[in-house]
Amino acid sequence: MTINTPYAIEVDGLTKQYNDFLAVDNLSFTVKKAEVFALLGPNGAGKTTTVEIINTILKPTSGTVTLLGMDVTQKKYDIIPRIGVLPQGFSSFDRITVRETLEYYSRLFGCRKTDIKGLIALVNLNHKADEQYRKLSGGLKQRLGIAVALVNDPEVIFLDEPTTGLDPRARREVWEVLLDLKKKGKTVFLTTHYMEEAEVLADTVAIIAKGRITAMGSPLELIENNVNYFTMTLTSVDENMVGIIRKMGFDPVPNAYEDTHEDTQEDNHGIFKIHLEHTDDVRRILNAANDGKASFISLDIRKPNLEEVFLKLTDDPLRHDLSSMKETV
Numbered sequence: 001m002t003i004n005t006p007y008a009i010e011v012d013g014l015t016k017q018y019n020d021f022l023a024v025d026n027l028s029f030t031v032k033k034a035e036v037f038a039l040l041g042p043n044g045a046g047k048t049t050t051v052e053i054i055n056t057i058l059k060p061t062s063g064t065v066t067l068l069g070m071d072v073t074q075k076k077y078d079i080i081p082r083i084g085v086l087p088q089g090f091s092s093f094d095r096i097t098v099r100e101t102l103e104y105y106s107r108l109f110g111c112r113k114t115d116i117k118g119l120i121a122l123v124n125l126n127h128k129a130d131e132q133y134r135k136l137s138g139g140l141k142q143r144l145g146i147a148v149a150l151v152n153d154p155e156v157i158f159l160d161e162p163t164t165g166l167d168p169r170a171r172r173e174v175w176e177v178l179l180d181l182k183k184k185g186k187t188v189f190l191t192t193h194y195m196e197e198a199e200v201l202a203d204t205v206a207i208i209a210k211g212r213i214t215a216m217g218s219p220l221e222l223i224e225n226n227v228n229y230f231t232m233t234l235t236s237v238d239e240n241m242v243g244i245i246r247k248m249g250f251d252p253v254p255n256a257y258e259d260t261h262e263d264t265q266e267d268n269h270g271i272f273k274i275h276l277e278h279t280d281d282v283r284r285i286l287n288a289a290n291d292g293k294a295s296f297i298s299l300d301i302r303k304p305n306l307e308e309v310f311l312k313l314t315d316d317p318l319r320h321d322l323s324s325m326k327e328t329v
Contacts, residue, residue, distance in 0.1 A: 009037075015060060040206070091141075138165055138170060230275075
């Protein structure tokens with residue numbers, strides 16, 4: 001018997017200790033039913049450990065976790081039929097088709113009433129239903145993996161890095177599938193290293209670092225509460241321009257998050273980013289550039305995004321290779 005609750009997941013004081021290593025440190029949060037919840041964090045932050053406790057794979061050292069109103073340590077076999085899991089790096093049998101794959105997993109999980117045709121349509125694989133798994137692109141394989149996670153018509157779906165390694169078009173196709181799941185009333189628990197993915201999909205984002213939640217809220221709330229600047233990007237900046245900006249008290253950073261070295265700072269063809277707190281600062285910089293006869297090719301002004309919040313709250317040396325990061329805990 002389950003407890004009637006508005007939450008699909010309730011985590012209270014969750015701790016997981018591996019000998020002397022504290023992987024998860026007193027976590028508490030809730031996930032509402034029919035929402036997309038994204039858990040973000042750098043390598044070793046405790047994301048995978050947290051998820052594996054919630055979906056009954058691991059047992060906590062202390063604290064309580066309830067899933068659909070049931071204690072995950074006491075009701076494992078009641079919970080499993082009501083959840084779906086897509087692990088990172090999903091794989092199937094090379095020589096069976098999309099339809100055969102779903103039929104196989106449906107039998108494996110004891111699901112006699114699986115709507116195979118409906119699942120294929122849900123993940124937009126109608127045109128590939130009779131294609132062997134080995135012939136599918138990476139994006140199509142991931143969509144099939146999501147369908148496999150849905151063969152038992154679960155109420156909660158756990159997706160671990162569902163778009164890692166996909167090209168931008170394939171990634172967005174997977175996003176459409178996930179948004180459709182939300183429309184159908186499914187609860188989606190997502191871990192990802194793509195900040196844009198979390199911004200687009202998630203109703204709630206929790207950022208975890210060193211086993212603890214550092215911030216949680218909607219993407220917009222996290223941005224508004226943690227980053228009070230916008231970014232000005234100048235392309236092909238000459239030495240004079242860099243000097244003028246520094247004299248005004250600003251710190252132009254070459255090539256986004258690249259390490260600062262003297263030889264790159266004076267690169268006449270570099271890209272420099274400047275954090276500004278006031279819109280008037282843009283006018284001041286442009287006026288100073290005009291007065292000093294400094295030059296640049298292009299100018300771009302952008303509001304802060306979730307990636308900047310992540311960098312600030314995790315103190316993580318993130319670079320442009322977010323997609324290559326692998327969870328180690």
